[in-house]
Amino acid sequence: MDRRLQESVTRGDVQALRELNHLNENLMKQSALGSHSHNNNTILHLAAMLGHVDYAAEVVAAWPEMAAAENAELETPLHQASRQGHLEIVKLLLDTDPRVAYKLNSRNESVFFAACQAGRLLVAKHLAESFPALLLLEFDTELTSLHVAASSGYTEIVKEIVNRRPDLAWRKSPQGWTPLHLACSKGHLEITRELVKLDSDLCLIQDGEGRTPLHCAAIKGRINIIDEILSLSLELFEATTKNGETVLHLAVRNNQYEVVKYLTESLNMTKLLNMQENDGNTVLHLATAGKLTAMVIYLLKIGIEVNCLNGKGYTALDVVESDASNSGALAIVPALLEAGAKRCDQLSPGMRDIQQLVESSSRRFSEVSHRKALPWPNTTPQHHRTRCKNRHRASKLELQNEGLRNARKTVTIVAVLIATVTFAAGINPPGGFSQGNGKALRGDRAAFKVFMVCNIAALFLSVGVVNVLVSIIPITRRTMMKLMSATHKVMWLSTLFMTAAYIAAIWTIMPEDKGARWVSVELLVFGGGCSSVVFSGLAWLLVRHWYNKYKWRKAKLNRIKEESPHSSVSRVDELRMTRRNHDSSTNSDVDSSDHGYHLY
Numbered sequence: 001m002d003r004r005l006q007e008s009v010t011r012g013d014v015q016a017l018r019e020l021n022h023l024n025e026n027l028m029k030q031s032a033l034g035s036h037s038h039n040n041n042t043i044l045h046l047a048a049m050l051g052h053v054d055y056a057a058e059v060v061a062a063w064p065e066m067a068a069a070e071n072a073e074l075e076t077p078l079h080q081a082s083r084q085g086h087l088e089i090v091k092l093l094l095d096t097d098p099r100v101a102y103k104l105n106s107r108n109e110s111v112f113f114a115a116c117q118a119g120r121l122l123v124a125k126h127l128a129e130s131f132p133a134l135l136l137l138e139f140d141t142e143l144t145s146l147h148v149a150a151s152s153g154y155t156e157i158v159k160e161i162v163n164r165r166p167d168l169a170w171r172k173s174p175q176g177w178t179p180l181h182l183a184c185s186k187g188h189l190e191i192t193r194e195l196v197k198l199d200s201d202l203c204l205i206q207d208g209e210g211r212t213p214l215h216c217a218a219i220k221g222r223i224n225i226i227d228e229i230l231s232l233s234l235e236l237f238e239a240t241t242k243n244g245e246t247v248l249h250l251a252v253r254n255n256q257y258e259v260v261k262y263l264t265e266s267l268n269m270t271k272l273l274n275m276q277e278n279d280g281n282t283v284l285h286l287a288t289a290g291k292l293t294a295m296v297i298y299l300l301k302i303g304i305e306v307n308c309l310n311g312k313g314y315t316a317l318d319v320v321e322s323d324a325s326n327s328g329a330l331a332i333v334p335a336l337l338e339a340g341a342k343r344c345d346q347l348s349p350g351m352r353d354i355q356q357l358v359e360s361s362s363r364r365f366s367e368v369s370h371r372k373a374l375p376w377p378n379t380t381p382q383h384h385r386t387r388c389k390n391r392h393r394a395s396k397l398e399l400q401n402e403g404l405r406n407a408r409k410t411v412t413i414v415a416v417l418i419a420t421v422t423f424a425a426g427i428n429p430p431g432g433f434s435q436g437n438g439k440a441l442r443g444d445r446a447a448f449k450v451f452m453v454c455n456i457a458a459l460f461l462s463v464g465v466v467n468v469l470v471s472i473i474p475i476t477r478r479t480m481m482k483l484m485s486a487t488h489k490v491m492w493l494s495t496l497f498m499t500a501a502y503i504a505a506i507w508t509i510m511p512e513d514k515g516a517r518w519v520s521v522e523l524l525v526f527g528g529g530c531s532s533v534v535f536s537g538l539a540w541l542l543v544r545h546w547y548n549k550y551k552w553r554k555a556k557l558n559r560i561k562e563e564s565p566h567s568s569v570s571r572v573d574e575l576r577m578t579r580r581n582h583d584s585s586t587n588s589d590v591d592s593s594d595h596g597y598h599l600y
Contacts, residue, residue, distance in 0.1 A: 009043045012052030017043075021062070040071040048081035053088045060096045067097040075105040082111040082127070085120035094130065101131045110137045116145035116161070119154045128164055135165045144168050150179035150195070153188045162198055169198055176207030184213040184229070187222040192229070200232050210242035211250070218247045221256040230267060237269060244277035252283040252299075255292055264302055273304045280311030288320040293331045306341040317341040404480050408469060411487055415465040418494055422459035422501070426452075430505040442508045451504035458497035465490050492535070503527045 008016035041049075044066045047056040056077070060067050070076055078100050081089040090111075094101055104110055112134040115123040124145075127134055138144045146168040149157040158179070161168060172178055180202045183191040192213075195202055203213055214236055217225035226247075229236060237247050248269065251259040260283075263269045276282050284304050287295040296316075300306065307315050314322075317336050320329050321343070430451065431442035442448045465487050474480040506523055 005043060006046075009046045009052070009055060010050070012047070012050065012055045014054050014058050017055065017058055039073070042066055042069045042071070042077070044069060044077040045071055045075075045080050048077040048086065048089050048093070049084055051081075051084060051086040051089065053086070053092065056089050057092055060092065064096050067093050068100050068103070070103075073106045074103075076100045076103050076111075078103075078111045079105060079109075079114050082115040082120060082123050083118045085115070085118065085123055087122050087126060090123055090126065098131075101127065101134060102137065104137065108141050110134055110145075113138065113141075113145045113148070116154065116157050117148040117152070119149075119152060119157065121154070121156050121160075124157050125160055128160060132164065135161070135168075138168070142174050144171050144179075146171070146179045147173060147177070147182060150188065150191050151182040151186055153183075153186065153191065155188070155190045155194065158191050158194055162194060166198055169195055169202060170205070172205075172207070176209070178202060178205050178207075178213070180205070180213045181207055181211075181216050184222060184225045185216040185220050187217075187220065187225060189224050189228060192225055196229070196232060203229055203232065203236055204239070206239075206241075210240070212236070212239045214239065214247055215241065215245075215250050218251045218256060218259050219254045221251075221254075221259050223259060223262050226259065226262065234267070237263070237267075237272070240277070243279070246272050246275055246277075248272040248275075248283050249277055249281075249286060252286045252292070252295060253290070255290065255295065257292075257295055257298070260295065261298065273299070273302070274308060276308070276310070278311075280309065282308045282310070282316075284308070284316045285310050285314075285319055288316045288332055288336070291320070291323075291329060291332065293335075296332050297335050300335055300339045306336060306339045307347060309344060309347075313344050315342060315344050315347070318344050404484060407484060407488075408480070411484070411491055412466060412469045415462040415469070415491060415494070418498055419459055419462040419466065422455050422462065422498060425501065425505065426455050426459065430508045445508055447504045447507040451501050451508060454497040454501035454504060458494045458501060461490055461494040461497065465494070492538075496531070496535070499527065499531050 004016070005020055007013075008020065044056060044059045047059060067078070068076060076093075078090060078093045081093060101111060105114075109117075112124060112127045112131075115127060135145070146158065146161045146165070149161060169179055180192065180195045183195060206212055207216075211219075214226060214229045217229065240246055241250070245253070248260065248263055251263065264273070272283075274282055281289075282304070284296065284299050284306065285308070287299060306317075309315060310319075317333070320332050320336065323329065429440045429442070430448070431440060433439065434441055440448065468483070468487060472483060474483050503523055506527075510519060
């Protein structure tokens with residue numbers, strides 16, 4: 001397009017257009033073809049887009065065929081004028097060539113659709129009144145003009161369309177969404193009222209995933225929409241998706257706390273609390289899986305059943321403990337335990353059988369064809385309890401392994417620090433050096449000799465621990481336990497020697513007058529006393545742990561001996577098992593994790 005011509009249409013300068021046309025009539029022909037524009041827009045497209053009425057009138061007066069010109073997207077100037085809401089230009093173009101009203105662009109969108117999508121009420125009303133057949137063109141499009149108007153919140157346009165084509169309210173998008181689905185999801189209350197006033201059965205239509213307009217409102221947290229729909233009939237909340245999810249399931253899954261609170265308190269829908277979807281999950285399972293702390297605490301507060309089993313046989317406590325490393329689990333697990341939650345392996349067989357009956361009846365709203373098969377449909381209850389117990393034990397093992405790895409790093413760091421401190425103290429002894437011979441000034445005192453012995457012992461014990469830990473990388477948990485047990489005891493000795501060296505060093509440099517004796521007493525009381533208390537306490541805990549392990553092994557050995565003589569386990573295998581249990585403390589160590597700590 002010629003630059004002068006483009007500048008004239010941008011300014012809406014009719015006189016400049018006439019002068020250019022008088023100088024060179026071919027400019028207008030080139031413009032009609034749009035051959036020099038990257039999107040093939042003619043000057044009439046630009047004038048319609050910018051709203052220059054007089055300029056557009058001048059163009060169509062000279063070249064009326066330009067009213068039907070199409071750009072690269074097959075849009076006419078009428079599309080541009082309708083989208084921008086320039087009613088006068090719309091009337092001008094329709095008067096010039098009424099046939100352009102029925103032209104569709106490359107996306108099969110009519111000029112009426114463009115006006116509705118942009119919210120141009122006056123243009124939409126004029127088109128609907130003057131060309132009512134325009135609404136009949138929307139028979140093979142993914143979205144209708146009512147879809148886009150309802151989604152964008154253009155209430156008056158929705159009323160205009162519903163009055164003329166009420167059947168469009170039932171049209172679905174490729175995803176199965178009706179205009180009511182979109183209005184509820186976006187929270188447009190007035191449009192929702194207009195559509196349900198047309199036909200309340202629109203609330204029952206489900207999309208491709210089985211979600212009703214009420215479900216869409218719950219997912220987005222539109223409480224005003226939920227209240228409006230349920231005011232028609234409270235039975236609408238019983239609708240479930242293809243996966244068997246209720247409105248409460250969807251609200252919890254999408255962390256809509258206020259919606260859950262509204263449904264359970266204002267509308268008293270507590271009977272939905274323990275309902276299960278096709279996978280057997282209650283809303284508590286979903287909340288714990290999502291680590292929704294506030295949601296879990298609220299559900300527990302209103303009295304939800306905490307020990308329901310889902311389709312995999314897991315309780316809510318099992319679900320949250322499967323990812324206990326997540327920070328959200330720190331507050332959820334104590335809340336569940338306080339409410340009486342149990343793991344699947346802690347439930348009695350009778351209780352499990354009863355729950356299975358309750359679960360099957362609570363899924364009465366779900367289609368059987370959409371149910372998913374359980375992972376272990378043919379296993380016995382005993383086998384399932386064993387699997388739950390093993391899974392829980394594996395979780396404990398993982399936690400203990402993580403603790404051992406952290407302990408190994410800690411011991412290495414502490415050993416390096418002790419080696420550094422004792423090395424510095426060894427080359428800079430208490431009391432200093434003699435300037436004459438370089439010998440320690442207090443070297444003849446007994447306290448100094450005690451200091452040197454203890455300091456040397458602490459240094460080389462720590463260096464030995466560091467060398468062992470950086471040289472040996474244990475692969476198995478049993479090897480890690482043995483390594484940590486040995487190095488940890490050596491670290492005890494090293495810290496004891498370092499403490500004794502410090503006490504001896506202070507004793508060496510203390511003056512011998514009577515006024516300083518109270519400092520010596522304080523040194524012995526706090527230095528020796530505190531160390532004695534700490535190590536005595538740790539020793540008592542360690543002895544108690546060893547005693548508990550001894551009782552555990554003895555009880556297990558008795559259970560083995562009480563087994564049937566017809567057992568397939570031979571006497572040799574029994575002795576090997578006993579010896580292995582005696583040599584390894586793996587299982588007893590795991591059992592001790594219930595105390596919240598572990599000694600090695």
